Amino acid sequence: MFKGFKEFVLRGNVIELAVAVVIGAAFTAVVNSIVNNLINPLIGVIFQADTLDSAMVVSIPTVTGGVAEVKFGAVLGAIVAFLIVATVVYFAFVLPMNTLKERAEAKRNSGTPDPDAPESELTLLAEIRDLLAEQRERSGTRAE
Template identity: 80%
Template sequence: MLKGFKEFILRGNVIELAVAVVIGAAFTAVVNSIVDNLINPLIGVIFQADSLDTALVIEIPTLSGGVAEVRFGAVLGAIIAFVIVATVVYFVFVLPMNTLKDRAEEKRRSGEPDPAEPETELTLLSEIRDLLAAEREREGAGRRD
């Protein structure tokens, strides 16, 4: 049981996920600050409210004689925060990673060796084999003529 847990914890995906959660938590603080200190005041001016939380509030009378408040401004603020997070995640993380992956795939298709991969004996022997095979084909084509 402990061996399986150790394998699970040491798996690369779990560590990457933990890093993503920590970065996400830190990033949330930045987005919340942008929404609270920049976007809320600007929209608050438009709707003549202190912040989005107090903008676009509709009061509905309840059966008990009280009032329930529907806060569309707070929902709008959450949507804006989500769009900001999604935009930054896409342009800072997803787009560069996809670009790097596409470039690596193009290099792999073109046959260029990856500079991170050192040439091994097996790689060199494979290249020699391919060169000898190509030379034999040329010699065979020359004899037929």
């Protein structure tokens, strides 16, 4: 019962996911700070409001006599935050990983072996076969 749980928890992808969640939470705090303390005030100045939450607010009277507020500024702030996150993720993670993959693929296609790359199973099996054949020849035994 606990063996299966232990295997699940110790899998590489579970650990990677946990690290990604922690880094994502820290990254979210940084992005929120940038948006709330830098970008929102700058956009708020353009719309003459303290924050984007109070910018571009449209009041709509309701049937019950109250007022519903549509906050376009708050939506704009969320869009700006999303675009900042997407930009940073693309340039900090996606673009470098794609570049590394392209370089590795080009190196593989060029036929130049990578001395740091682990040997494939096929190569290892061929080496074992050759060593066994060499050993048989030295001992004078033949495979039938």
